[in-house]
Each structure stands twice: as C-alpha cells, then as structure tokens.
Amino acid sequence: MLRRLPIKSMAAAGGLVVVSKVERALAPPVKPLSCIAAAAGTVGSVRLYQYEICPFCNKVKAMLDLFKVPYETVDVNPLSKKEIKFSADYRKVPIMMLGQGGEEATQVNDSPLIASQLLDRIEAARILPSADMANFRSPSALEWARWSDEKLAVLLFPNITRSFSESFQAFGYVMEVPHFSWTDKISNQVVGAFAMWMAQGKIKKKYSIDDERAAVRGAIAHWLSEGVADRPFAGGEQPNFGDVCVFGCLKAIDRTDAYREIMAETAIGPWFERMASVVKPGNARTLRQ
C-alpha cells in the first residue's frame, strides 16, 4: 500500500527525496527529531538510519563527530528493515533526515550526497572557517573519499565474512541494539551472519579479490604512502574528508578479527589513533524506536 504512494520529488538515483505528508502519516510511528539536536546548532536536526558495521554510515558519523554536530542514530534491522519502511524506493543505509527550523525534515540517500549536504550546512553555519572548509573538501580530499568508497570499503565485507564465526562476530552488535527484540537479535545474528558468509564468494568474484587480507593490507599501505604521506593527516595538520572516510571504514569493523589483524600487521595504528583523538562521538544520541 505504502509502496504505491507517490513520492513528491526525487532527484536521480540515490538522490534527494522529499517525503510527502501522506507518506509520513502512514509511516510507522517515529519520534519527532529531538529538541537537543534541533536547538544545538544551525546545522539543524540530523537523524541517521544506519547499520553499526556499515562503512558508509560510519563515515557520516565520523564527520558529524569531527565537527561536533549533534545527531541521532536509528539502528535499522538488517533483515526486516522495518525502521526505514517510510523509504519504499531506497532500501539501503545510510539514510539521513535533515531538518531545519520548523520545516519538514528532508530525506537524503547515499553517503556522498549526505556528506555533501551536511558540509554545505556546516559551511553555511560557519562551524568551520571557509579556508579550512576548502581544505577539508579539496579536490584531493574528494578523490581519496571516492577511493575509500570504491576501493577500500568493498574490501571490508570479504574480510569480515571469511567464516561463519567471523560473520557471527561482525553481527554481534545486534545484541546491543536497545530497540531490537530478542527474536530480532537472535535471527539477525544467526541468519544475517550466515547470509553474509554465504555471499562472501560472490562479492570476492564481483570485485576480483583473491586474498582479501592481502588486498586490504595493500590498500592501507597505498593510503599511508600516497594519502597521508609524511603528514599527520592527509589534510595536513587537520583531517580532511579523505581521512574521515578511511577512518569510517576501519571504525565500522573495529569489533572484528580483521580489524585487529589490520592494526597489528600494517602501520596504520598511529594515524588511526590521531583520528580517534579528534573524532569523538560526544554528540551522538541513540534513538529508540
């Protein structure tokens, strides 16, 4: 029923969707965007629909944390996706709801577009001086951000799903999601982990990955030598968007053996620690559904 309702406007695939009042009325009850988020900055209210282990979601969160923008997260059930029922045409995460003043929140899909809209707002709100923002969004930073999405992020899945036990470990976060029922938790950890493990071969084939651990170590060596080079961050003294994207990828899998091996077997530790010291999730708030 809901799927057939017209959507007011949609930009090209992965674009911007303004959710109609009718759809909102029929959508499952979602609490209003919090006053905390709306009042604390001129960026407006920010709600992120996410999976805890999604690299694209973690990149958006890392950016919000870096700029200390308050936001709310809603964990989406990977099997039922009931939390994003309102989004019939776009069924991936992250999805962001951006509000401003008393206006209806706008749905933004696809992490590069989400990041770009957030950065526009952060710039307009003068949270960062224009010169620093230009450095943050420099052509080189955007190039590394694309590399992170297209080359690094795709290596994560095969690395955290090599066996059922590794997949199970990666999916362990579902046990801590407050609004998931026990059935949601157990079914996601078991069925989700099994499905991910089963899909590993297909993903490796799709991206021509032979040895997934060697591939991720190689990608990280490339990032350190060509991206960060001899500076504290790829952005110089301060992180840029490329730093944030790579950090988000690794943060997404920090509960896994793959992460521990990457930290032990590559030279990324010091850069990661520098990033962790400036990206502190102090303004995040988990929203219970």
Ligand SMILES: N[C@@H](CCC(=O)N[C@@H](CS)C(=O)NCC(=O)O)C(=O)O
């Ligand atoms: N280009 C999208 C990719 C998003 C994406 O692939 N998200 C994955 C999770 S990491 C997803 O939602 N997959 C569909 C599913 O889980 O059913 C972005 O950058 O936001």
